[in-house]
Amino acid sequence: MTPLDPADLTARLIRCASVTPAEGGALSLLQGVLSDAGFDCTRVDRGGIANLYARWGTKGANKAFGFNGHTDVVPVGDAAAWTQDPFGAAVVDGWMYGRGATDMKSGVAAFAAAAVDFVRTTPPDGAVILAITGDEEGEAEHGTVALLDWMAAQGERMTHCLVGEPTCPDEMGEMMKIGRRGSLTCWFTATGVQGHSAYPHRAKNPMSALVQLMARLEAEPLDQGSAHFDASTLAITTIDCGNPVTNVIPARGTATVNIRFNDLHSGASVSDWLRGHAAAVAAKTGVAIAARISISGESFLTPPGALSALIARAVEAETGRVPVASTSGGTSDARFVKDHCPVVEFGLVGRTMHQVDERVEVAQIHQLKAIYGRILRDYFA
Structure with a gap:
């Protein structure tokens, strides 16, 4: 079966004008892709916010690896200052341009593609879960919080979670987040x-x-x-x-x-x-x-241990770099996930997020998919 191309999926997501809190078609697109791959998908909309929960495998499994991310983006700002269409996903000299290219439609596309390929080729003994919100850049009251509330009510659970936010300051693979202030x-x-x-x-x-x-x-x-x-x-x-x-x-x-x-x-x-x-x-x-x-x-810390070591090994194998375990930067939805299960963040280089001409190196989208795929294989090995 043909592997799912994460760069193509990123481009399709960028073309969805999902400026927070608008869904813009992004979650509907992902629901179609994941449903076709055998994931059980549920829209967990609340307070006018769209959210998507997708699970492959057994509900309440003893091993259930989860990914968390968001498809909403910040406003474009001065559209005339962009050199490319903010929602066009144009590729110039190996870089894909668009609002959300870095934060974080590429991350969502990478973990969705990795999850789809993994369950198709190596069906795990357990569950793979994707919890994706349309309300991270806004008030965040009805986004990941709504997903976690719904999961608790339905008996759904992740045993570990990776948030796919951009975490690397300058070079791919240099940093992961084990906590936040x-x-x-x-x-x-x-x-x-x-x-x-x-x-x-x-x-x-x-x-x-x-x-x-x-x-x-x-x-x-x-x-x-x-x-x-x-x-x-x-x-x-x-x-x-x-x-x-x-x-x-x-x-x-x-x-x-x-x-x-x-x-x-x-x-x-x-x-x-x-x-x-x-x-x-x-x-x-x-x-x-x-x-x-x-x-x-609130501040939180996932102490260095099995989860951070798993991610570090996969990052080093694919990039040659051992990521620094950091707690720097602002807040993310990991602050909510930490009450559900151990959580670590790892994603792309975030230099252009929220900027005019936000862009992502296409090769790094494929590299990130490879890292996420390795994490899944090692977790369920």
């Missing part, structure tokens, strides 16, 4: 007393309080790092009051910070730290400071 955003609102700028002693300046608070937060690092994580980071992203004049001290101001925290903390402990500093500044200045906090993901 947590992410938290805090919106501070300071409320003081409005007054004339010539008489500041008659006002309570919320902007002064916010500047003091921001200085405190930056002056006290959360930590110096841990065994598998770099130091947690805090970034001030905005301070504002919308004041159109210079002779009025405003009554209200806002500031926002984003924190990426390691496994020495939880979202709750970081929230307490932020509120503690806000309370101290409020007590000193007499300005009321409220904090609204959103935790988009």
